[in-house]
Amino acid sequence: MYKKVKRMTVAMRIIHWVNVFSIVVAVITGLYIAHPYYQSMIAEAAAFKYVMAYNRWVHFIAAILLDVTSIAVAYLYFFSRFEKPVKKLIPNAQNIKEFVEVVLNLLTLNRRKNFDSSHLDSFNAVYFTILHILLFLMLFTGLQMYVWGLYHGTSSIGAWWPWLLHVATDWTLWVFGGAHGVRVAHHLTMWIILAWVAFHIYYQVWRTIFWREGDIAIVFGGYKFKKAR
Amino acid sequence: MNITDREHLRALFTKPTNYINTNRGDAYYRELYKKMERRLAELRAQKPVREAEMKFEEYLKVWELTRRDFLKWVSATTAMLMLPPQFEPLVAQAAEVMNRIPIIWINIQDCAGNTEALLRSYSPTVDELILEYLSVEYHEVIMAAAGDQAEQNLEKAVKDFDGKYLLFVEGSIPVGMPEAFTIGRHPKTGVEHVKHLAEHAAAVIAVGSCAAFGGVPAAHPNPTGAVGVMDVVKGKPIINIPACPANPANITGVVIHYILTGEIPELDSLLRPKFAFGYRIHDNCERRAHFDAGEFVEEWGDFGAKNNFCLYKMGCKGPFTFNNCSIVRYNEGTNWPIGVGRGCIGCSEPNFWDVYATERPIADSPIQPPAGRGVESTVDQFGLGVLTATAVGIGIHAVASALAGKKDKEENKEEV
Numbered sequence: 001m002y003k004k005v006k007r008m009t010v011a012m013r014i015i016h017w018v019n020v021f022s023i024v025v026a027v028i029t030g031l032y033i034a035h036p037y038y039q040s041m042i043a044e045a046a047a048f049k050y051v052m053a054y055n056r057w058v059h060f061i062a063a064i065l066l067d068v069t070s071i072a073v074a075y076l077y078f079f080s081r082f083e084k085p086v087k088k089l090i091p092n093a094q095n096i097k098e099f100v101e102v103v104l105n106l107l108t109l110n111r112r113k114n115f116d117s118s119h120l121d122s123f124n125a126v127y128f129t130i131l132h133i134l135l136f137l138m139l140f141t142g143l144q145m146y147v148w149g150l151y152h153g154t155s156s157i158g159a160w161w162p163w164l165l166h167v168a169t170d171w172t173l174w175v176f177g178g179a180h181g182v183r184v185a186h187h188l189t190m191w192i193i194l195a196w197v198a199f200h201i202y203y204q205v206w207r208t209i210f211w212r213e214g215d216i217a218i219v220f221g222g223y224k225f226k227k228a229r
Numbered sequence: 230m231n232i233t234d235r236e237h238l239r240a241l242f243t244k245p246t247n248y249i250n251t252n253r254g255d256a257y258y259r260e261l262y263k264k265m266e267r268r269l270a271e272l273r274a275q276k277p278v279r280e281a282e283m284k285f286e287e288y289l290k291v292w293e294l295t296r297r298d299f300l301k302w303v304s305a306t307t308a309m310l311m312l313p314p315q316f317e318p319l320v321a322q323a324a325e326v327m328n329r330i331p332i333i334w335i336n337i338q339d340c341a342g343n344t345e346a347l348l349r350s351y352s353p354t355v356d357e358l359i360l361e362y363l364s365v366e367y368h369e370v371i372m373a374a375a376g377d378q379a380e381q382n383l384e385k386a387v388k389d390f391d392g393k394y395l396l397f398v399e400g401s402i403p404v405g406m407p408e409a410f411t412i413g414r415h416p417k418t419g420v421e422h423v424k425h426l427a428e429h430a431a432a433v434i435a436v437g438s439c440a441a442f443g444g445v446p447a448a449h450p451n452p453t454g455a456v457g458v459m460d461v462v463k464g465k466p467i468i469n470i471p472a473c474p475a476n477p478a479n480i481t482g483v484v485i486h487y488i489l490t491g492e493i494p495e496l497d498s499l500l501r502p503k504f505a506f507g508y509r510i511h512d513n514c515e516r517r518a519h520f521d522a523g524e525f526v527e528e529w530g531d532f533g534a535k536n537n538f539c540l541y542k543m544g545c546k547g548p549f550t551f552n553n554c555s556i557v558r559y560n561e562g563t564n565w566p567i568g569v570g571r572g573c574i575g576c577s578e579p580n581f582w583d584v585y586a587t588e589r590p591i592a593d594s595p596i597q598p599p600a601g602r603g604v605e606s607t608v609d610q611f612g613l614g615v616l617t618a619t620a621v622g623i624g625i626h627a628v629a630s631a632l633a634g635k636k637d638k639e640e641n642k643e644e645v
Binding site: 034035036039040046047048049050051052053055106109110111148149152170177178180181183184187188190191192194195199202206209210 | 498507508509511512518519520521522523524525527541542548549551578579580584585590591592593596608609611612613615616618619620622623626627629630633634635636
């Protein structure tokens with residue numbers, strides 16, 4: 001007899017799929033911006049075909065979507081009425097034990113499973129947090145590169161916008177050693193996020209296969225199934 | 230680079246905004262005009278540093294420059310300094326009283342390229358004339374004196390104009406290996422030379438990328454520990470005029486600004502005058518339309534190169550470089566790197582030789598991870614390595630799971 005367990009609210013699922021869409025789009029357009037890998041074979045004057053400009057525009061829209069979801073996620077970490085992930089991040093004895101048990105479950109190929117899999121576990125909470133830190137890094141390095149185009153200090157929406165961007169992102173120049181370092185960090189973080197995505201998809205599929213609790217359904221329907229005892 | 234340098238850089242980088250205000254209102258400019266008039270009157274009352282050899286007008290005649298050439302230069306300089314047109318008479322007068330300001334110009338680890346840029350133009354220019362007319366008390370490349378005589382000249386100038394002269398420094402300073410640069414009959418290292426002269430100067434102007442950020446001598450592995458002036462000189466106003474070579478228009482712009490106001494111009498976070506370095510090359514580039522259109526030069530001499538397509542894929546670093554080359558250009562507006570069909574190498578940015586002058590896009594340039602400098606791999610190669618390692622790990626785990634993994638059976642007991 002299996003029990004239906006709610007794991008993701010509608011809002012969480014929307015955020016998840018917006019993130020998926022935005023990351024895929026940002027990677028495709030971002031690689032073009034870094035090194036234009038196709039030519040714009042359009043017989044038009046340069047003034048009418050905006051191949052690079054549209055790539056950048058789409059990249060920025062994807063980035064803005066990610067920025068918005070990042071803020072929403074950061075809020076939900078602390079104030080969600082459903083499940084506050086921050087509770088699973090506090091390094092207390094219980095969370096550390098759960099984290100180790102989940103890792104052991106993965107490493108022993110599901111021979112050992114000494115934790116409750118009906119709610120968010122500490123391992124996934126940490127793993128998801130890594131993604132959000134990476135996305136924040138992308139946000140800050142990306143906006144720093146964006147503000148170079150507003151170096152005159154004004155924008156169509158006023159001087160406050162570049163001012164805000166400088167205040168919020170100028171530290172990246174210091175951390176990564178100038179404009180070149182920021183650019184390289186932004187590009188390299190993309191690869192780390194792709195590696196993150198690869199393991200994330202694998203792990204969720206693996207859970208579905210070996211735990212037999214329908215974990216993969218969480219992100220579509222919001223529910224998984226747990227054997228009732 | 231040690232941590233103190235980074236701290237220094239952080240302080241420089243962390244400024245809230247680079248807002249360039251080109252219209253500060255009538256009241257501001259009326260006040261500024263009066264202030265500049267007072268300053269010019271003071272300078273005119275002073276005697277020239279060297280008893281009038283020639284008047285400015287005579288210089289113009291000797292150099293075969295017409296009054297019209299001079300007025301064109303005045304208009305351009307006024308606009309470059311972001312002053313309204315009514316300031317043109319003041320700029321013209323400033324040029325005429327320039328011989329009241331003593332100048333000492335020294336060369337440390339450099340190629341004298343900035344001096345050459347000033348001197349070797351296709352015809353005598355007003356910028357070049359200004360250098361001639363300026364009261365240059367000491368300039369190692371162009372002075373006639375040598376040996377003891379040169380040293381005496383320098384010491385005399387430092388004593389006579391203590392706290393009044395402008396010190397121009399060209400070339401980087403080898404702090405890691407001070408003996409790498411010595412000069413004079415009674416040898417002094419570059420570090421001592423700069424520190425001594427800066428102590429008595431009114432302001433220090435670092436000309437060229439070497440003097441500003443270390444430039445080429447500071448490129449990896451930087452055997453002499455070369456740094457820019459701002460890392461050696463403390464407690465004096467410093468103006469950086471980077472680029473390789475620095476644009477003569479920007480050098481005279483800074484001098485004229487100093488003569489007009491007695492102050493250094495507004496600087497950005499890297500101590501570069503905003504009037505010159507407040508622009509990104511990419512944003513004022515004549516080929517920007519081709520960038521936005523996705524039309525790139527794929528290889529030298531191809532269809533795109535012949536049609537002035539964007540040089541981004543050939544490694545142009547205009548998107549990372551702040552300078553006014555795309556507006557002022559070089560050699561009296563004749564041309565500039567992108568105009569002649571090759572990319573920008575970011576020569577006015579810190580570390581340019583290591584990170585920008587690779588002649589290929591940053592995505593294709595070797596990166597240097599902090600752990601292993603000089604590793605020849607691009608960001609994408611490195612990133613693919615990370616992804617491959619992940620895939621290998623996933624593959625091993627997947628195969629192991631398929632062979633030996635334990636699926637929860639109905640009878641399995643789960644501890645909760």
